[in-house]
Amino acid sequence: MITTAILLVTAFILLWLLQRIARTSATELDLPPELHGATIAYSEKLFETMTPFHLLAKVDRIYRKGNMHFVLEFKTRARHRVYQSDIIELSAQRLAITGSCGLPVSVTGFVTTQVEGERQTHRVQLLDADQLVALYERRRAILAGTVEPNCNAGYALCASCSYRTECEPGAKAVHQREVQRYGQTGHLRSGG
Numbered sequence: 001m002i003t004t005a006i007l008l009v010t011a012f013i014l015l016w017l018l019q020r021i022a023r024t025s026a027t028e029l030d031l032p033p034e035l036h037g038a039t040i041a042y043s044e045k046l047f048e049t050m051t052p053f054h055l056l057a058k059v060d061r062i063y064r065k066g067n068m069h070f071v072l073e074f075k076t077r078a079r080h081r082v083y084q085s086d087i088i089e090l091s092a093q094r095l096a097i098t099g100s101c102g103l104p105v106s107v108t109g110f111v112t113t114q115v116e117g118e119r120q121t122h123r124v125q126l127l128d129a130d131q132l133v134a135l136y137e138r139r140r141a142i143l144a145g146t147v148e149p150n151c152n153a154g155y156a157l158c159a160s161c162s163y164r165t166e167c168e169p170g171a172k173a174v175h176q177r178e179v180q181r182y183g184q185t186g187h188l189r190s191g192g
């Protein structure tokens with residue numbers, strides 16, 4: 001009786017281990033060709049640099065392949081989509097890594113989206129340091145009130161933005177899109 005119980009427990013543990021291994025392999029196989037054979041160099045690590053401006057970035061994953069490193073960000077979403085904000089986030093991470101410890105980091109980065117348990121990894125081209133500095137300067141100018149913000153092209157971001165009530169371009173863009181979609185007398189959604 002005891003022997004049977006021990007055998008059952010052992011079989012259960014073995015089955016659980018096999019399922020875990022299969023799941024891990026499948027996850028790794030989902031990675032794009034650039035990352036096949038790569039190893040995880042860092043996970044959930046914070047990097048900080050003071051140049052070209054103060055930047056603190058937490059990186060989900062850094063893969064190492066040969067001498068090159070690749071940044072990867074995980075996102076749980078309703079759809080498998082990559083946004084410009086993902087590219088800016090990964091680019092800032094790259095700058096923080098290179099600025100803080102000089103690791104060579106590829107201009108190719110990855111966003112892994114998870115939708116209801118299914119993962120997809122998307123390849124993205126990162127911004128360089130000059131482009132990030134330009135964004136940083138523009139943000140400072142907008143916050144200082146010396147430059148007007150443009151409505152972003154992504155509409156969906158404006159539609160869910162908590163600043164929409166105080167942002168004229170965003171509110172206008174959302175209104176125009178809803179008029180296009182539902183018509184002047186259609187079922188317009190209330191302003192946020």
Ligand code: SF4
Pocket residue numbers: 149150151152157158159161162163164167169170171
């Ligand atoms: S509503 Fe204004 S602040 Fe918000 S995302 Fe749109 S443009 Fe940017």
